Amino acid sequence: MATSKLFSFLFLQMMFVLFVLHPANSQGLKVGFYANTCPEAEAIVEKIIVQTLSRAPSLAAPLLRMHFHDCFVRGCDGSVLLNSSTNQAEKNAIPNQTLRGFQIIDKIKSALEKACPGVVSCADIIAIVARDVVATPKGPFWEVETGRRDGRVSNITEALLNLPPPTANISTLIKDWQQKGLTAKDLVVLSGAHTIGIGHCGGFSNRLYNFTGKGDTDPTLDPNYIPKLKSKCKAGDQTTFVEMDPGSFKTFDEDYYTLVAKRRGLFQSDAALLDDAETKAYVELQATTRGSTFFKDFGVSIVKMGRVGVLTGKDGEIRKQCSRVL
Numbered sequence: 001m002a003t004s005k006l007f008s009f010l011f012l013q014m015m016f017v018l019f020v021l022h023p024a025n026s027q028g029l030k031v032g033f034y035a036n037t038c039p040e041a042e043a044i045v046e047k048i049i050v051q052t053l054s055r056a057p058s059l060a061a062p063l064l065r066m067h068f069h070d071c072f073v074r075g076c077d078g079s080v081l082l083n084s085s086t087n088q089a090e091k092n093a094i095p096n097q098t099l100r101g102f103q104i105i106d107k108i109k110s111a112l113e114k115a116c117p118g119v120v121s122c123a124d125i126i127a128i129v130a131r132d133v134v135a136t137p138k139g140p141f142w143e144v145e146t147g148r149r150d151g152r153v154s155n156i157t158e159a160l161l162n163l164p165p166p167t168a169n170i171s172t173l174i175k176d177w178q179q180k181g182l183t184a185k186d187l188v189v190l191s192g193a194h195t196i197g198i199g200h201c202g203g204f205s206n207r208l209y210n211f212t213g214k215g216d217t218d219p220t221l222d223p224n225y226i227p228k229l230k231s232k233c234k235a236g237d238q239t240t241f242v243e244m245d246p247g248s249f250k251t252f253d254e255d256y257y258t259l260v261a262k263r264r265g266l267f268q269s270d271a272a273l274l275d276d277a278e279t280k281a282y283v284e285l286q287a288t289t290r291g292s293t294f295f296k297d298f299g300v301s302i303v304k305m306g307r308v309g310v311l312t313g314k315d316g317e318i319r320k321q322c323s324r325v326l
């Protein structure tokens, strides 16, 4: 009897360590969480995304980025969507001021509230949207885990502390990612999202004009690329933007790695992937094998990212309006 009690105690301890203390607590998340409660949920999201991208294809990139920015601050809990009457929400933090597409999330939420009121969380909508904007029309596809619930807190300072700046070096990036339960491989794989979308000059102009405070350029940036970037971004320009993957910035492909390998990654955080043996090897592998494993890897890593700090079960809430005021 005493032995069986000891075993159950040890078993409970093990479960606690596995599911409660683990930073990527995926308990309660599963593929097809809404199969019974809202069977049309994913089809409704897909329909609106296909419609949206046919009219405004450039929204794919910020909607993908939104999932990352949601998950890295308080976990994937939809807190990036909340509004603050005093401008103190995550949304108000500088890195989030260039996010776009909040109205698309609201539109999807209204459609879902009509179909199945109070069932589908805003955090799950962001995760499904991230998959659909990549898969439409021909990027990788992955099965999205759902079952997240929405948080009630959104704080500007937490966003500033948790979202990596474009100037981050490789040790900071790897450390930040580890703190979220993600690996260096997840970092290099998910950075591949920079195959779509744009970057504002302000995020990298230090590399063109004043890298160490002496009017110099970043020696890790391809010198032949610098004049092209300078022609688009004049010194001090914060508002112009450039394509991160020039020529195919709307297509989700492996070109990002070819660019980074050629030292044409736009941000220091992109270039930094060449400063660690593991991430460098991954960049070079994808660059020389036309992205042999990138699509499959992206699906695996983004599902992992989607588990970071999630609220499930009875935690949090199912928000009626994703951008409600705090």
Ligand code: HEM
Pocket: 060, 061, 062, 064, 065, 068, 098, 100, 164, 165, 166, 167, 168, 173, 187, 190, 191, 193, 194, 196, 197, 198, 199, 200, 201, 203, 267, 269
């Ligand atoms: C590794 C650390 C990362 C840093 C430092 C970083 C930083 C940035 C910055 C500064 C921009 C430009 C924003 C602008 O100027 O408008 C950007 C754009 C973007 N990022 Fe990242 N990012 C990182 C990782 C990721 C990840 C993990 C994803 C998604 C899985 C992602 C998706 C995107 C996308 C799609 C865009 C284009 C947005 C648009 O076109 O509006 N990024 N990122």
